[in-house]
Amino acid sequence: MEYPKHLFAPTRSAALAHLESFIKFAAVQDATQRDAHSAGQPHVSMLSPYLRHRIVTEEQVIAALQQSHGTASEPFVTEILSRAYWKGWLQMRPKVWRDTQSGVIAGLRRLETDRDLSATYEAAVDGRTGIAGFDHWARALRDGGYLHNHQRLNFASIWIFTLHLPWELGADHFMRHLLDGDPASNTLSWRWVAGLHVPGQAFLATPDAIARQSGGLHLPQGLAQTSVAVQGGVTPPAGPCPQGGAWDHKLPTALLLHEEDLSPDWLLEAGLRPLGTAFLLAPSGRSPQPVSAVITDFLRGAVRDCADRLSSDIGPYHKPFIGRGAVDALVTWAIQTEAMQVITPFAPVGPVASLLDSLDTRLAAENIRLIRAMRPYDAAAWPLATDDFARFRAAVRGLI
Ligand SMILES: Cc1cc2nc3c(=O)[nH]c(=O)nc-3n(C[C@H](O)[C@H](O)[C@H](O)COP(=O)(O)OP(=O)(O)OC[C@H]3O[C@@H](n4cnc5c(N)ncnc54)[C@H](O)[C@@H]3O)c2cc1C
Structure with a gap:
């Protein structure tokens, strides 16, 4: 489908x-x-x-x-x-994201020197492996940015155990194409399939299950019969869970929205009346390789929709800051609003959070506080x- x-x-x-x-x-x-x-x-x-x-x-x-x-x-x-x-x-384990990013870089370097691996990788991402089902999902992913959970599981399993490609490159490929590509759900699901999340418990795709799930459409041949444990990816112990910051209702405030959370309604309902609003997008931080235009178009559209929907409550708003130079431009914007604090929804581990870390330091030098407001749902769960x-x-x- x-x-x-x-x-x-x-x-x-x-x-x-x-x-x-x-x-x-x-x-x-x-x-x-x-x-x-x-x-x-x-x-x-x-x-x-x-x-x-x-x-x-x-x-x-x-x-x-x-x-x-x-x-x-x-x-x-x-x-x-x-x-x-x-x-x-x-x-509580941000190192796993950083390690995965390092694994992607290492995997890309291997592709430069290992011709066989590179040929397998290219065939996999283009949907030219000859494996029934897999090729179909590869093309659906590239064209539409979405796969059903079982297609993702089977794709990842075949990638790792049949094609013997590095799992990090598969996770990266998903991040470049999935509309829902998420540092947590994606990285940790790939680790789970590889048997790294619960050591020894990998997910092995089987022809029977694929045939059943696809209503007989796909009956792949030659799939791996066993899952050989993937090495590395040691799970660090859980560290402390970060908490959100509290904002001062009396201070002049600006609002910074980003792709991690485009529903600031709870902040507006709590009385926030920003002097102005900016948007930050960081799709290029999802991967060291180019990210699909399906994703960037979706994000730009989502920002437009959010701004239109809330235009009467968020003050004058700026078109999205995106990619290189976003932090510099945001500092200039924040100064121009004359705000003393910038409120932003808490961004979980990933590229937006990294940019917010840099922005925090830069704004502090201008005596502007960056408040990362965490939703009660996240704070509790x-x-x-x-x-x-x-x-x-x-x-x-x-x-x-
Ligand atoms: C290898 C692999 C990679 C994945 N990468 C992502 C990803 O980048 N982003 C992502 O949101 N999900 C990811 N998932 C989880 C899951 O496949 C998708 O959330 C789900 O398929 C999305 O389709 P849906 O909205 O129709 O799901 P539904 O079944 O309708 O579920 C409703 C919602 O619940 C959440 N959800 C359901 N299952 C999961 C799950 N296993 N893990 C986390 N959230 C779940 C999602 O937000 C989903 O939209 C991945 C799974 C695998 C096996």
């Missing part, structure tokens, strides 16, 4: 339309149906590009599901909670991701 671009219009109203049509199905689904993805029916929500950038939030989706279906919505609420699990887990998902789910249950 191909997923055409128009399925993901970068607007809040498109996100709510996805949610509405999914809600009609949510209660009658069970886990088996979620696995099917060839019948062209919405067994999954396809909300991930919206949740990823918080065009709609997890809380909104959970509340809507619970309101419509009560306890019957639990399997899907559990899926949505996985996002907070991976986010919290990485937040993330610290619970110290261990495995089962424990997280049990602990987080009381919160929702």
Whole structure:
């Protein structure tokens, strides 16, 4: 099944339309149906590009599901909670993201010198391996920026165990093409498939499962029969979970929005009336290689939609600062607003957070505070991701 671009219009109203049509199905689904993805029916929500950038939030989706279906919505609420699990887990182990980035660079260097590896890599990303299913998903990913969870699992497993490509390059390829490409969900899912998240527990794709999940469309031959443990990727112990900053309601304030969170409604409802608003986008930080135009177009559209939607509440707003020079330009913008503090939604581990670290230092030199406001949902859920998902789910249950 191909997923055409128009399925993901970068607007809040498109996100709510996805949610509405999914809600009609949510209660009658069970886990088996979620696995099917060839019948062209919405067994999954396809909300991930919206949740990823918080065009709609997890809380909104959970509340809507619970309101419509009560306890019957639990399997899907559990899926949505996985996002907070991976986010919290990485937040307490940021080294895993840095190590993965180093692994990508090392993998790209290997491609320069190892011709066989390079040929396999090129065939994999272009969808020319001859492996049924895999090639189809590779092309769907490049064209539409979305794959079903099972397609992702099978793709990653074949990449690692059949094609023997470095897992970091696969994770990087996803980050360059997925509309929902996320440092936490993506990196940690690839690690999970590789058997690094739970040592010894890798995910092995099988022809039977792929045939079943695709309604008989794909029956791949020659897949690896065993998963040879991937080396490296030692899991560091959980460090402290960061906390958000508190803002001073009396100080003149500017608002900085970014691709990690385009729903600042909770800040506006708490009384924030910014002197001005800027947007920061950092798609090029997702990968050392160029990132798909499908992603950058989506992000630019999402920013436009956010600015239009909130134009009466966010003061004069600036077109997005993007790429190199964004930090310098943001410092100039902040000074021009005459704000004494800049509030920004807390950005989890990833390229936006790195830029905010630099911005923090630069603004401090101008006597302007950068306040990273953390949503109560994140503040409550993330610290619970110290261990495995089962424990997280049990602990987080009381919160929702
Ligand atoms: C190798 C691999 C890479 C992945 N990379 C990403 C990624 O970069 N970004 C991303 O959001 N998800 C990623 N996932 C998780 C999952 O595949 C997608 O969230 C899901 O397929 C998105 O489609 P959906 O919105 O229709 O999901 P639904 O099944 O409708 O789930 C609803 C929402 O719950 C969340 N969710 C569901 N399953 C997971 C999961 N296993 N992990 C984290 N969140 C989940 C997502 O926000 C999703 O939108 C990855 C999974 C694998 C195996």
